[in-house]
Amino acid sequence: AQSVTQLGSHVSVSEGALVLLRCNYSSSVPPYLFWYVQYPNQGLQLLLKYTTGATLVKGINGFEAEFKKSETSFHLTKPSAHMSDAAEYFCAVMVNTGFQKLVFGTGTRLLVSP
């Protein structure tokens, strides 16, 4: 069965600092990987996704993530945090076996201080 582990329920950074949100997955078959963001009082918004091809994927708002098969990781990074990045971030895996459900991690709340 697929699973996702997000290390750290809360991550605090200063404005302008590097953002690193960790995600490790477990999957018996090549996965599709996603990062979603939820801003306060809003729904989940897709930040970026990895399906096939280039392992470094770029998303919206300056975020990127790298698929590392050997480490079963898909960490999310942004070089310089902005106050508007404060939100909850979810890593998810989808198994491309014809069933399309997403399996989510528990989420990481990013706090950005001035």
Add this chain to the structure above:
Amino acid sequence: EAGVTQFPSHSVIEKGQTVTLRCDPISGHDNLYWYRRVMGKEIKFLLHFVKESKQDESGMPNNRFLAERTGGTYSTLKVQPAELEDSGVYFCASSHSYNEQFFGPGTRLTVL
């Protein structure tokens, strides 16, 4: 293009009552999903419709939950009777292709 919409945004009910949540997917999206997040835990899959048919309902917690999708358009999720542990945020998502799901804002359900 309108996104996925959900109604109501919040619902507070007493234990034992019935609640019906509604989801309107993006027009033309055949795939519709329901997920739930219980406070502090991960977002969990409930079920998946392809048009009006249930493709996968492996995540439905028990027979107090009934999901329907009339004519392959909007979907409803009924909880009857509601229990305390049903409290959480219920998300609906829709997709046209198999590798991207668009989520609605969620319905926050509180069972007292």
